Amino acid sequence: MPEALGISRADCMAGGHRPCTAATLSVQDLSWSPGRGRETLLHTTSFALEAGRVLGIVGPNGAGKTTLLRLLYRFHRPTAGRVLIDGEDIWTLSARSVAQRVAAVLQEQPSDFSLTAGEIVTLGRTPHRRGFTGAAGAHDKGTCNKNSRDKDIVDAALDRLVLHGLADRHLGTLSGGERQRVMVARALAQEPRLLILDEPTNHLDIRHQLEVLALIRDLPLTIVTSLHDLNLASGVCDAVLLLQSGRPIGFGRPSAVLSEAAVSAAFHVDARRERLTPSNADHLVFHLREKGTPP
Amino acid sequence: MCGTTSIRARNHSINSSFGGTLVFLLAGLALLLLSLSAAISVGAVPVPLSTVWGVLLNELSPGLIDRTWSKGHAAIVWEIRFPRALLATMVGAGLAMVGATLQAVTRNPLADPHLLGISSGGAFGAILALLHSGLFIGLLTVPLLAFLGALGATALVLGVSRFAGGAASAGRLVLAGVAVSFIVMAGANLLIFLGDPRATHTVVFWMLGGLGLAQWDQLIYPLTILLCCGAWLILRARELNAMTLGDETASTLGIPVARFRLAVFAVGALITGVMVAFSGIIGFVGLMVPHVVRMLVGGDYLRVLPGSALAGAAFLLWADIAARTVMAPEDMPIGIVTGLVGGVFFVWLLGQKQHI
Missing domain, CATH: 3.40.50.300 (P-loop containing nucleotide triphosphate hydrolases)
Incomplete structure (x- = not known):
């Protein structure tokens, strides 16, 4: 596929x-x-x-x-x-x-209980683990390979979202954009499909x-x-x-579903598809309807 | 140990925390031992530290060391101060762990073992025993009724939160706890009003908290519950971490959120119930200690829970030392000490940490 x-x-x-x-x-x-x-x-x-x-x-x-x-x-x-x-x-x-x-990145704001960005990303491994492990992981030989693999996955997720410098920072000290990236990295560490x-x-x-x-x-x-x-x-x-x-x-395809008529009806606005120059891309523009216009 | 298979050996919290955790745990254990020794040594009759440990070793294996102390000292140390100090350790550890876990599952930094109606139930049971039912099974009557009262109030909170809207959300659980707390407290106050006015001062003292009634043969109850429930909570450190991210995010991590929250609440009620039963209502330990511990060891519950247990135990030992010495030979109720110290400390904490 x-x-x-x-x-x-x-x-x-x-x-x-x-x-x-x-x-x-x-x-x-x-x-x-x-x-x-x-x-x-x-x-x-x-x-x-x-x-x-x-x-x-x-x-x-x-x-x-x-x-x-x-x-x-x-x-x-x-x-x-x-x-x-x-x-x-x-x-x-x-x-x-x-x-x-399945992993999800939601609008929920985590409460600030001093977890670091790295610890939050590590939580993405939760569904793949069992038993006695905190954010730090277990330390006996049996779980050794699994843990170093978990660590690689977490590292890769932190890398992908350019978060490595922030891994030890507490979530409460990060900006909105950085927090969002932490939550995306956490979702990627979950290895979802x-x-x-x-x-x-x-x-x-x-x-x-x-x-x-x-x-x-x-x-x-x-x-x-x-x-x-x-x-x-x-x-x-x-x-x-x-x-x-x-x-x-x-x-269906965005260009088919987001027609002027469908968008106008769904959002109760006047939507018009215009063409941007010089990029020649389609762009929807919106205006409030005149008062008294039938929906 | 683990070979480094990672191409990039990076030093972020995943591999750096283990050593740090160990150091904190050892330091905490050392602090606890020191506090325990001090709590047994200090008092109206000062006992040297060497005697404290000598008495302990001699009780564990008689004849191990030559006795250099009087029979009186031995009795004070073994019969009075050891059980009292051990009860302080258990109550402090238990309340602090319960506070830490309730803060995670309600995502409310002000959650506390006493907030959710558990203690009011305990007070109701204790007042019933002290003023109305009589001590029908001897000294264990007050703890037993207090424990049953605590569990009854907990069941009521769970029932109300379920009745008031399906699966219990964090907010609903807290509000149900506050509501039940008021109702049960009204009932308890009615019992005081209807009771013998000359006996009400015993109620006041019970409600202010105190460890003076500790006895060896009763310590097994709080110990058993603390060990079982404490281990259960620590085994769920990961889930508790995930719960701080929010209900929906935690559920996308595979955690049955509503069921987990109720289980933590019930386990917390069990611990709080047995602690309240033997020590009365000792405030602020469960609220304050976890916040202090988080400042020291970070937010991972695998560290927060053992840290809270150690710090809570040490804090209550020192609070009890203060309660016994400030107005010696009178025992001040320990709740006065914890409330005062805790409140003042919290004001300072608010100044330090703007985002609580």
């Missing part, structure tokens, strides 16, 4: 310890509500994503983007439908074995936004990310899913 995408995946970010495989993701008739008699926050949604592809989830605030992501990383149990990763229903697998395949990102460019300056997008493009993983910026989504995603009021209203 990876060969079909024309990208070499022989070597992964963990230094080639194991050939990294990207997962296929299949969502079948998925819906979710917080409880019996409560409003359904995600209505029947289905889509399939090939291994190694990047899916952007877009839509206005409250459209159900976060709900869908929570269903994908096994935080919510579906009211109906299934999420299949490499053909396996995530709710027939244990939480731990799902954590060995599917990476889920919730608004990864939020609160980042332009340079850090571009870095995150470059990373998304380069990682040999299947990636699902929610994004507010539709132009960023068009640039980085192989496919987008447009949600509105908990319903999927479009899935």
